[in-house]
Amino acid sequence: MKKGPVYVLICYILWGVLPVFWKMLAAVDSLYVLAGRIVWSLVFISAILAARRSFGAVRAVLGDRRELGRLVLAGITVCVNWGSYIWAVNSGHMLDASLAYYMNPILAILLGTVVFREKLTGLQWLSVAVTFTGLVITILRYRQIPWIALIIGGSFAVYGAIKKGVHAESGVSVFFETLTLAPFALVFMAAAEVRGAGAVGVLHGWQWLLLPAAGVVTTVPLLFFAKGIKTTPMTLSGILMYINPTLQLLLSVLLYQEAFTTTHAILFGFVWSGLALYLLSSLLREHKHKKEETLCE
Secondary structure: OOHHHHHHHHHHHHHHHHHHHHHOOOOOOHHHHHHHHHHHHHHHHHHHHHHHOOHHHHHHHHOOHHHHHHHHHHHHHHHHHHHHHHHHHHOOOHHHHHHHHHHHHHHHHHHHHHHOOOOOOHHHHHHHHHHHHHHHHHHHHHOOOOHHHHHHHHHHHHHHHHHOOOOOOHHHHHHHHHHHHHHHHHHHHHHHHHHOOOOEOOEOHHHHHHHHHHHHHHHHHHHHHHHHHOOOOHHHHHHHOOHHHHHHHHHHHHHOOOOOOHHHHHHHHHHHHHHHHHHHHHHHHHHHHHHHHHHHO
């Protein structure tokens, strides 16, 4: 197996087991954990850029207002994604977090049609319709919208759309995304400690290492992904991606004993069916593209 897909696979496995790490910080306020994640991610990625002597690329972004604007917007969007995800995991809604990443491709498809005017195949429209049907059934049964999954999945889809226009390499991108938010995160952490709502008195001994470790567990999977995606076919990457929410689903039910209700089963069934149609469409499109290339040769 080529190294590219292996790196992507490692990234998705790390993301899939990441809830175990956030659960270790469950006693700390979710917004405080988010702030710590932002600050320490900035520290860690800064150290990596310094080791690589990549600050020339950082200066280049500072001279490009459009690129800088995209990265600021990406930082705000990923902040929403990180914050809602941490809150979901530590509030007993890991199933919703899992559902979010199963739904993400469908949400990305809808975003692509609206923002980028992308045309959908018949199978892709069918996958959207099947997933939407599952959401409608869930709303009717629960009498509420699965807003947690929609916020997590939707923010990640928007983040992906913004990143399509970003030219900076991943390390520089993460640097600016976290730099945008770091001043606000530091002010929030200081204010929380003054109010007695921070980590002091909650974390003890070795647990204080968890906050700087948040920067490591955030950045390392991104670096694996950036290294591997360059030589990994998008279809294979799309299939491997579902390792992430599948691991989260298994953790939520088997390890943390979240209730998997009949409504969950119905919704996941529709979403998985939609995903199967989406993947089938991607495979057929790639097969057609390869066939056309062969004929051209």
